[in-house]
Amino acid sequence: MPELPEVETICHDISASILKQKITSVVIRNFKLRYPISKTLPKILTGQKIEKVSRLGKYILLKTKTGALIIHLGMSGNLQIKPRDHDLAKHEHVNIILANNLSLCYHDPRRFGAILWTTKDSLKHKLLQNLGPDPLHITANHLFERAKSRRLPIKQFIMNNQIITGIGNIYASEILFAAKIDPLQKANSISLNQCKKLIKEAKRILKLAIKHRGTTISDHKDGKGKEGSFQNKLKVYGKEKIPCGKCRTKLKLIKIAGRSTFFCPSCQAT
């Protein structure tokens, strides 16, 4: 699903259309997401103005005067700006209709996403309060310190959003390949230098992916419904049995914690 670059792209795209806009109505067609959508959400949101749009890891926050709407896109979700009277797409579960006659449309076939309202300081929300730092801001020392007590594979470690937010299955493989780190290497055996390299490559790859408006393998669409292009820049994800771009060794596909993991057994040898 949407990982950091995809969420960032969507967040950026929808901002211009919804910022400072008043919500005139909210339509919910399916309440059953990962957590049930609150029945009172339309009543809460109607009449409120969207004052700020921001991203926290893979979460999108729409702030109003009295609270924040927390949106997560799960595996297959997206948010698009459409005219108020657009043709309804399949799996379009929620519409937030604005005074400018545009509609913020939440679309999510697998319904692993979430839409939650909080009146507290949103950072204190249960789902957000324990999130790790954003990879675009994290330091190598921080990652190194956190890794010391963990012996799970480094790939699993960097996909844990309590450690570092925003890195999902695609970019985890890409980052570890670029940093020449074996995805199976235990987190507590990662050196400070490896952490530095990992973070450097994470920043480079995630920024580049944002520039390319994300990776569209099957689902990702930006805020206008268009596909990203970073799938054309991937070096290892989905490329098992294809020669490594650096050393020509055949890339390998293994499962780590049940997730497909792509790497070069030669470049990323421990």
Added chain:
DNA sequence: ATTTTCTCCTGCATGC
């Protein structure tokens, strides 16, 4: 406390 497994759901590719 950390790590592994299970779970939510639809759609698509594959094989019979």
Added chain:
DNA sequence: TGCATGCAGGAGAAAA
């Protein structure tokens, strides 16, 4: 064509 199977970009909860 139809049906069964397995897999897909996430991540919290339960189990180990």
